[in-house]
Amino acid sequence: MNRVINNPDLVVEDMLKGILCAHPELVSAPGNPRVIKHRGAPLAGKVGIVTGGGSGHEPAFIGYVGENLVDAVAVGEIFSSPTAKSFFDAIKAADGGAGVACLYGNYAGDNMNVKMALKLADRAGIAVKTVVANDDVASAARGDEAKRRGVAGEILMWKAAGACAAQGGTLDQVIEVAQRTIAQTRSIGIGLTSCTIPAVGKANFHIADGQMEVGIGHHGEPGISVSAIVPATEMARIMVDAVLGDLPFKRGDRVAVLLSGLGATPLMEQYILYHSVAELLADAGIVVAVPLIGNFFTSLEMMGVTLSLLQLDDELETLIRHPCSSIGLNMPGAKA
Amino acid sequence: MSQTIELASAGQVVLDLIETINDNRAYLSEIDGAIGDGDHGINMSKGFSQCRERLLESPSLPGLGESLDTLGMTLLEGIGGSMGPLYGSFFIGLAETFAGHRQLDAALFGRALARAIDEVESVGSAKVGDKTLIDTLVPARDAYLAALSGGADFSAALSAMNAAAERGWQSTKDLQARVGRASRLGERSIGVLDAGATSCFLLLKTLATSLQKRL
Numbered sequence: 001m002n003r004v005i006n007n008p009d010l011v012v013e014d015m016l017k018g019i020l021c022a023h024p025e026l027v028s029a030p031g032n033p034r035v036i037k038h039r040g041a042p043l044a045g046k047v048g049i050v051t052g053g054g055s056g057h058e059p060a061f062i063g064y065v066g067e068n069l070v071d072a073v074a075v076g077e078i079f080s081s082p083t084a085k086s087f088f089d090a091i092k093a094a095d096g097g098a099g100v101a102c103l104y105g106n107y108a109g110d111n112m113n114v115k116m117a118l119k120l121a122d123r124a125g126i127a128v129k130t131v132v133a134n135d136d137v138a139s140a141a142r143g144d145e146a147k148r149r150g151v152a153g154e155i156l157m158w159k160a161a162g163a164c165a166a167q168g169g170t171l172d173q174v175i176e177v178a179q180r181t182i183a184q185t186r187s188i189g190i191g192l193t194s195c196t197i198p199a200v201g202k203a204n205f206h207i208a209d210g211q212m213e214v215g216i217g218h219h220g221e222p223g224i225s226v227s228a229i230v231p232a233t234e235m236a237r238i239m240v241d242a243v244l245g246d247l248p249f250k251r252g253d254r255v256a257v258l259l260s261g262l263g264a265t266p267l268m269e270q271y272i273l274y275h276s277v278a279e280l281l282a283d284a285g286i287v288v289a290v291p292l293i294g295n296f297f298t299s300l301e302m303m304g305v306t307l308s309l310l311q312l313d314d315e316l317e318t319l320i321r322h323p324c325s326s327i328g329l330n331m332p333g334a335k336a
Numbered sequence: 337m338s339q340t341i342e343l344a345s346a347g348q349v350v351l352d353l354i355e356t357i358n359d360n361r362a363y364l365s366e367i368d369g370a371i372g373d374g375d376h377g378i379n380m381s382k383g384f385s386q387c388r389e390r391l392l393e394s395p396s397l398p399g400l401g402e403s404l405d406t407l408g409m410t411l412l413e414g415i416g417g418s419m420g421p422l423y424g425s426f427f428i429g430l431a432e433t434f435a436g437h438r439q440l441d442a443a444l445f446g447r448a449l450a451r452a453i454d455e456v457e458s459v460g461s462a463k464v465g466d467k468t469l470i471d472t473l474v475p476a477r478d479a480y481l482a483a484l485s486g487g488a489d490f491s492a493a494l495s496a497m498n499a500a501a502e503r504g505w506q507s508t509k510d511l512q513a514r515v516g517r518a519s520r521l522g523e524r525s526i527g528v529l530d531a532g533a534t535s536c537f538l539l540l541k542t543l544a545t546s547l548q549k550r551l
Binding site for chain 2: 009054076077079080081082083084085086107108109111112113115116197199200202204219221222
């Protein structure tokens with residue numbers, strides 16, 4: 001295991017020190033170093049946006065705390081849900097009196113910790129509503145969407161909801177936007193190598209050399225099939241087919257495309273893949289209104305990619321294009 | 337043999353639970369590694385050790401109820417994942433049932449166990465057969481309560497609980513995981529013990545033997 005770390009048990013703590021050092025607009029919440037909030041949060045009268053999840057997915061989740069985006073995040077150990085206390089402290093840190101939207105991914109641990117945090121928030125008199133992202137088409141069959149995991153599509157949910165809240169949306173409006181965004185988003189991943197949690201010291205799972213796993217999860221959860229690696233054009237076809245048919249997307253749709261590397265995939269290869277994705281979408285009569293390519297939601301040093309498509313309507317397109325700034329995502333026009 | 341335990345002087349039971357988890361840190365991670373992240377022992381040991389520090393900070397060891405409450409709260413605040421809320425709810429459920437009592441007897445323990453498991457079930461979604469710690473907990477509770485209504489004394493009922501916990505834990509080997517991260521493995525999860533069911537058995541076994549020593 002060749003890694004740029006100090007103590008493998010303290011990688012999350014050490015990362016947070018670096019992030020706070022580099023980004024003065026981010027601060028830790030009083031009394032809880034595992035909650036990071038935007039310096040300006042909470043903003044009186046604005047609906048607070050909260051998320052959280054395990055570490056190892058950087059820039060998610062912390063990298064989406066920013067202007068017109070997420071107000072506060074709960075930070076967990078690598079691939080492990082933050083505590084109920086941290087979710088609650090993040091909710092408190094984001095509460096400007098207009099309620100808090102807690103927008104997170106569908107994982108057993110996150111569901112339980114958010115559930116307990118909601119009890120604490122209720123006792124503290126904070127109005128909180130949740131949306132649980134389930135954009136990963138590979139994690140359960142069509143018709144069984146409630147069982148699907150949340151993956152990179154969560155970023156689009158935070159983006160639209162954050163823009164809605166920044167423009168004065170009420171809690172119900174923000175929740176409706178978040179729900180609609182994730183309901184119209186479909187994602188799929190392909191993994192080519194495993195990844196190693198530093199404190200564990202050995203690979204989290206196994207993919208044989210020359211093989212790829214279609215439908216792999218963000219923590220190496222098994223996908224739909226394992227097969228020999230194919231050229232990028234063919235990977236693009238597999239991924240586009242999987243997402244297009246599921247919603248389904250249709251001719252004439254305008255979409256936001258988010259293509260993310262999983263940590264070890266060179267940006268060069270992400271663009272190689274994107275070109276094929278764009279061609280396939282054009283062939284299907286689908287217009288890419290917003291293309292986002294880069295390491296948006298990773299899994300430590302896993303080699304692989306995820307593809308997320310959001311079917312836009314006029315309101316969602318405006319919200320996705322709304323200016324924002326953060327470590328992970330920037331749309332021009334936002335103040336720093 | 338006495339049939340009651342003085343709660344105020346039984347805080348050591350919680351230190352015994354902590355010692356069990358710390359002694360099995362590597363074993364629990366190894367079991368988890370087969371179908372999970374391989375960090376179950378590390379996380380559990382981290383939370384239980386934090387509780388140990390908090391308990392030993394006070395001038396004298398708190399009673400059993402208060403120590404269990406400290407354990408539950410420390411797990412809720414200190415470890416995330418699924419185990420923080422599940423075990424946190426379990427130990428707080430025990431502690432809340434003991435509150436206001438000075439003596440622990442067989443009936444009170446039965447009520448505490450039942451309530452603690454209700455709390456776990458309200459946080460998680462698992463049922464018996466899903467390959468989780470519920471497969472250890474539910475048969476253990478049922479066996480304990482059945483032994484009591486069959487006329488067993490406190491110690492004998494604890495032995496029945498322990499035996500059923502062990503069978504429940506072993507049953508997870510042949511089960512296919514239906515909730516939690518291992519459920520993503522489908523049939524590949526069959527043939528390995530569940531890590532949560534394992535730590536749960538170790539905790540119930542220690543709870544039984546540590547209480548029996550005080551009877």
